[in-house]
Amino acid sequence: LVNCFPKPYNRKAFWICSMLILSLMFFFPLRQELLKWNGWGYNDSKFIFNKKGQAEFTGKRYRLGGMVLPTFKEWIEKTFGASLEHKTTSRASLNVNDVPPSIVNEEFLQDLRATKISYSQDAEDRVFRAHGHCLHEIFVLREGMFKRIPDIVVWPVCHEDVVKIVELACKHNLCIIPFGGGTSVSSALECPEEEKRTIVSLDTSQMNRILWIDEKNLTACVEAGIVGQDLEKQLAESGFCTGHEPDSMEFSSLGGWVATRASGMKKNIYGNIEDLVIHIKMVTPRGIVEKNCQVPRMSTGPDIHHFIMGSEGTLGVVTEVTIKIRPVPEYQKYGSVVFPNFERGVACLREVAKILRALFASICLFLLFAKGHALKPQVASIFTSFLDGLKKFYITKFKGFDPNILCVATLLFEGDREKVLQHEKQVYDIATKFGGLAAGEDNGQRGYMLTFVIAYLRDLGLDYYVIGESFETSVPWDRVLDLCRNVKERIVRECKEKGVQFAPLSTCRVTQTYDAGACVYFYFAFNYRGISDPIHVYEQIERAAREEILANGGSLSHHHGVGKLRKRWMKESISDVGLGMLRSVKEYVDPNNIFGNKNLL
C-alpha cells in the first residue's frame, strides 16, 4: 500500500494544481486581502477609540471582539503620556509609484511560463512579501518605502514546482527568498539592499494540504505552506491535533516553524518543533535532502534535521514535513494564580517545572497591572469584582502588600479529566507555598486570549506616537530574576540617555518553563514625541537590551531566530568554530548563494 501511494497522490495533486491555476484570479489575493498591508493580523480586527473615546476591539474573530475597554484609554495615557489628540497619520494605502521597479530577465520569465507556475510582478504583491513584522519594517510601510523588494513572486503548489523553481534560479543565477506566513520578527524577510540579481519571493502559501494522516503511527505528512490554524482545524476534523501553538499560529506556516526552530506555548506536553518533526523534505540548489525512513529517532551521525531547523531560508525550501499528531485532548482547563510579587511567581514556576515537568500544558507568568488590567473588558464584571475582592483580601492578608507589583500566572491543563484535575490541584498546592492564590479559570483563559491580541496593540500605539516591540530570550533558572531586573533597568536607563521624553513601558513575562531554565519575553514601548528619528533610537535601545541579556547569561534568541537583526552576536553566541561549521554547510549546499537572504551567517 505504501509503495503505490505516491501515484494517486500525484494525480490528485495535478488535478488540484490545474484547478488552482484556473481560479488564480479569485483565489490567491484572498488571504492577502484579509490581512492588513501595514500592520498585524486581519483587516477587520484592530483596536480603535470609538466615538465616546473608549477603546474597542473590532471584528468578531476574537473573544475580545466588539468589547469596550473602559480603562484602556486612561492606562495608555498614564503609561506613555500619550494623548488622543496627538495622532500620526499613516498612508491609507500603498503608493505604487514609490515601489522599486521589478527587474526580471525575459528568458527566465519564458522558462517560468513554461512551467505553468503562477507568478506576479504586481507592486502590492511584491511589497507584501518584502517584510516581516519588526517595528522598523512596519514603520517603513507606514511612512516610507523599502529600498529593495522582491522582483517577482511565485506560487508553487507542490514539491515538484519548488524543484523546478530552484532549478530555474540556478540556471539563471537568481536569488530566492522563501516566504511562508510573513510573521518574521528578525528582519529575515528583508531583501539585502546590495542584491543585484533578480529576487524571487517563493510564496509557499499554496502548498497547504495535509498529504496523509497515519493514525497507527500518529503522524501526518503536511505541505510546508500550511498555516497553523488551518493545520489544527483540518486535523481536528479527523480528531487530531499537533499541539504546536505559537502566538502567531493564525498566520505563521509550518515551513516557517521549521526554518526558525519555533516554539509553541503548549510545548510542555507536545514539545517544540524539533520534538514534533519526524521527517523533512527540503529542496536545495544541490538537490533534495531527506531521510530514508520516518522513525522516531535514529543514530546516523549528527541529525541533518538540525541543519535544516533554524536555517532561516539560507539553505533551501522546506516543502513537506511529517509531524507527530495526538488525539484532541478530552478535557481542557484554564486556571490562574496570583502572586504577591514577581520573585515569588518565578520561584513557584521553578518549583512547578521541577516537580510536574511535562504534566501540564502551559504556565505563563506576567505582571498583572502592566497590561492585563488595562484590557479588562466591561462585560467581564464578575472578574472585576473578583479582582477588587482579591485586592482587599491581599491587603488584609499580607502586610505591606503592594497591588502594583501583583503578578499572575495563567495555566492550561490538557488531557483526561481526572488527570487534569489532579495536576491542577498539585499546581495550586505548590503555588500556595509561594504565597500564590488561585484566581479562577476565566482569568486564565483571558490571559491566553490576550497573547493573540497583544500583537494588535502595537498598531494602535503607532497611531499615537507610541512605538514598541517584544523580544525574547532563554535563561537558566537562577538568573531569571537578575536578568529581568537588569534588562528592564537597562531599558529605562537607555531611554533616558537617548532623550526619550516619557518614561517607557518596560515589562516582562515568563512564557515557557524547562527543566534547566525559562523563556522570558520583554515588552518595551515608549512615546516618541519629540524624537526626530524614533526608529534609530528604538534600535539602539533594543541593541543595548540584547547586550544586557547576553551579559546576564541569556541567549540570543529562544525561538524568534537570528535573521539579520541579531547577526552581529552570532560569533559570540556559538564561537568562531561553530560559525565556521555552519558556513561550510552553507557553502556546500548553496555554493552560488541562490538562497541569498543573508540571514544568520
Place this chain on the structure above:
Amino acid sequence: MAPPMARCPRLPPPNRTRQPGRGGAGPWAPREAAAGSRAARRGRAGERGAGRRSGARRTMATEAAAAPGRARRGAPMYSQKELTSKKRDEFEDILEERRLSSDLRYAMKCYTPVIYKGLSPCKPNAIKSAVLQSEQVQYVIKQLAKEMGESPDIIQEEATEILDEMGHRMQLGAVRFFAFTLSKIFKQLFQRVCVNEEGMQRLQHAIQEHPVVLLPSHRSYVDFLMLSYLLYTYDLALPVIAAGIDFLGMKIVGELLRRAGAFFMRRSFGGNRLYWAVFAEYVKTMLRSGYAPIEFFLEGTRSRTAKTLTPKFGLLSIVMEPFFKREVFDTYLVPISISYERILEESLYAYELLGVPKPKESTSGLLKARRILSDNFGTIHIYVGQPVSLRTLASGRINRCPYNLVPRHLPQKPSEDIQEFVSDVAYKMELLQIENMVLSPWVLVAAVLLQNLPAMEFELLIEKTLWLKGLTQTFGGFIEWPDNLCAKKAVLSGLTLHSNIASLVDGHVVLNDKGMEDGAVGEMVFRHALAVLMCATYRNQLLNVFVRPALVAIALQMAPSFRKEEVYSCFNFLRDVFSDEFIFFPGISLKDFEEGCFLLTKCDAIQTSQQEIYPTDKGSGTVSFLSAMFRPFVEGYQLIFRYLSKEMKEAFTEKQFIPGVRNFVFQLLEKGSTQCYEALSSDMQKNALSALVQLGAVKKKKMPSGFTYNVNQEAVSKILDMFDDSADAIPEHNEFLFPEYEILIEPEEPEFPADSTDDEQGAEDTSKGAKEQEELGAAGTADEAFQSLDEETLEAMAKHETEEEKIFQMFKKQVAAEPEQIIRYCRGGEEGPLWVSGENRPEEKDIPNCVCGAKRIFEFQIMPQLLNHLQVDSLGESIDWGTLVVYTCADSCGGGSEYLEEFIWKQDYSMGCTL
C-alpha cells in the same frame, strides 16, 4: 606623540583677583597675588561662615580644576564625559553646628536614613544566617568535608564561628553613643571638620539608586568612624566598615566598634578557603541586598608616610563580583579623600618608620592616649568624590563568557582581564582620592623647608611658599588656603600648629631636632631623622600631584641629551623604579610622560619641539626645585640598591633586610657621607625592594616561613648605573641611532689664539654652509700644523715606509695632544693626513679623479676616537678603523645642494685596506 595642548579640556576661566601671569615661573611673582587676595578678603569683610565663600577662593578652585591631566589620566578607561565636570565643591564645617547646639540632642535625634530603594530591611543576624545558608558557603563546606573526611556539620560549625568573629552587630544605640562621644572628642581635637555638601548630596542619590562602596583614604585611626559620623549627621544609611582583626584585641572598644557597624577581617587568609568563602559571601550578601554602604580602605592600612599606598585588590574584587555576575545592575564606587592638617599619629608614624615598633591596639593604650586631647590638630577636610559607576567603567572591557558558563555560586578564579580591570579600577580610585585631597599651606611650607635645612630665613620661606602655591595649583593640587589668609599668617599658623616639628628662631625657621643637646652622634642622627621624617610626612602629600612633571624634570637632568626619546626612556626608567613609591595608572607611561611635559610647559619650565625637550632659562628654578623635592627618593633608592648589591650575597627575608639596610644607612649618616635621612624610612626600604622584585633584579620566593629574597647583583648594579652615570648612558631602546654630539672646531696648536668665529661655532660638519665657513680657519690650521713639526718628525715621515713603528708613534703623540679630536681638517694641506701605519697608504694613482675631471685632494680625516664617542668600541663586534681619509674635488665642482660622490680611504691599524 600628539602635542599635549590639543587635549587640554578647556581654558582657565578669566582670572579676576590675580594679576595676569601669576602662574608664571619665577618664585617672585606671587607677591602680587598675595596683595590681590588680601584685597579680595577686605572686600568681603563681614561675610561669615565657612561655607558661603566666594570670589577669590572660588576662582582659585576653578583654576585648579582647569588644570589638565587629572581628568585625562584615566583616558584609557573613560570617555571624555569627565572632562567637563571638574569643578570643586565648597566645604561646610560640620563641627560649627555641634559647637552651637547640644551633643546629646544630636545623638538622640530622630534618625531616618536614606536607604537603597530595593532594600528589604533585615537584622544583622538575618544576614549571617543567609550567608551560612548560601549556596556559595554550602558548596565550600561540602567540598572541604569531602576532602578532609569530616562531617559537614563540624565545618558548618567552624563557619559559624568565623562569622561570629567577623560579623558586625550594628545597633542604633552604639551609633548614638559614638555620635555623642565623637562629637565631644572631635570638638576637642579639631578646629573644624569640613565636608563638601554637594558630595554628600551626590552620595545621597547614589545610595538610593544602587549599592554603594565607600573608598576613603587612610591616614589615621580617625578615618574609621569619621564616615559613619558624617553619614549619621547627614541622615544617610550608616556604612559597614571592614576593619583589621587587631581591633578585636581592644576589649570594650572592639565590641563597640562592632556595634557601630565594623566587621573584622583577618590580615591574611589566602590559604583558608572556608574563611575566604565566608568572608566574601558576607560582604557580597550585604552588597547585593543593599543592606548598607560598604566601607573599606583601598590602601589596606594607614599610610605612615601620608603618601597614598599602592592599592590592595582583594576586597575590591569581592565587591565588584556581584556586578560581574550581574547579581546587581550596577555598583557605585565613591572615592573619598580625608586629609588632616595635622595627623594625630604623626610622631608614632615617624618612630615606626625608624623601626620603633607600633604599639599593639589596646584599650589601655587608647586611654593613655587621652593626653593628646589637649592638643590642637587643626582642620579635617573630607571630600566626597563623584560616585563612579562600575557599569560605566566596565562597559566594553569584560568578557562575559567566563561568568555565563559556570554556575554563579561556584568559587571562580578571576580571569586575567578581570584582574587587570580590578587593578585599573583600584588605581583609578586612588588617583581620584589624590586629586581631591586637600593640601594645607603647611604642606607647602614643609616642602620648602626640607630643601633648605638646617635653617631658613622666615621671609624667604614665605616667598618660596607662595611661589610653590602657584606651582601646585598649576599642577592641579587642591590647596585650601584658609580664608584667603595673607601668606605670612598662613605660614605662621602652620608653624604654630606644628610647633612640635619646626619653630621660628631669630627670624629663621628650624626643625626641632635638638631633643638632647649633646647626645651621642647616633642619638643626634636619630633625632634629626625623626624630625625630617615628620616633616616629610607633610611634604609627601604633595608628591603624587608633582610626580609626573618632577620625573620629567629629573629625566631631563639624567638624559644624555634633550632628545625626546632619551628623556622619555629616563622617565620610563624612573617610573618603573618608583612604581611602588608613587601612584601611576598602570601601563600608560607615555601618557604620564606627556602629561608631565604638558604641566612643565604650562609653567614655562620647559619647551618642547618635535624631537626635543629642553629647559628654559626662566624655568631652571622650577626644574631644580622639582628634582630637589624628589632627591631624597632618588638618593635613598641608590643607597638601598647599593646596600643590596654589596652586602646581600645570600637569600634573606624582609625581617633581615630592614634592620640591615637601616644600619647601613645609619652608619653612612653618622660618617656624614650622606645626608639622605629619609633612606632610614622602612617604607622607602620596602618599596625599593619590591621595585627591584618587579624589575626582576631580585627574586622573591615563597618559603614555608615566609618570603625570601635573592639579589641578582649584576642586575642591581645595572640599575644603579642608570642612576649614577646616566649622563652618558645610551638609551637602551634605540638601537639604530648614535648619540648626538656637538663638534667644536679648534686649531690644533694651543699656543695660537683661536679664531673668534671658530670659538662660537658649533656647526656640524655635514652641512655644506658650515663647511664653506670652516675653510678659512682650516687653512690656518694646516699652517700651524706644519710649523709644529720638528725635524725629527719630518725625518721619520720621510722614512715611513720602513719604520712602521715610528709612524704609529707619531700618530700617538698627535692624538695625545688632542685626545678628544675626531676630525682633522686641512683641505689640500701639504702635510696630508696623519697616518696610523705605514702600510696601506694610497699612492696618487690610487685616488681617482673627480667625475668633473679635476684631481681629488685631501680634505679631512676621521680619527678613531670617534668610535669611542659613538660607543661602538667593542673589539671584533663593531665597526672599526684606524683612520678614514676623505679626498674631494680640488675644483669644488657642483655647487648645488645635491650630494656628490667623494673618495674615502680606510686605513686600519695593521690589516689591509678596504674601500
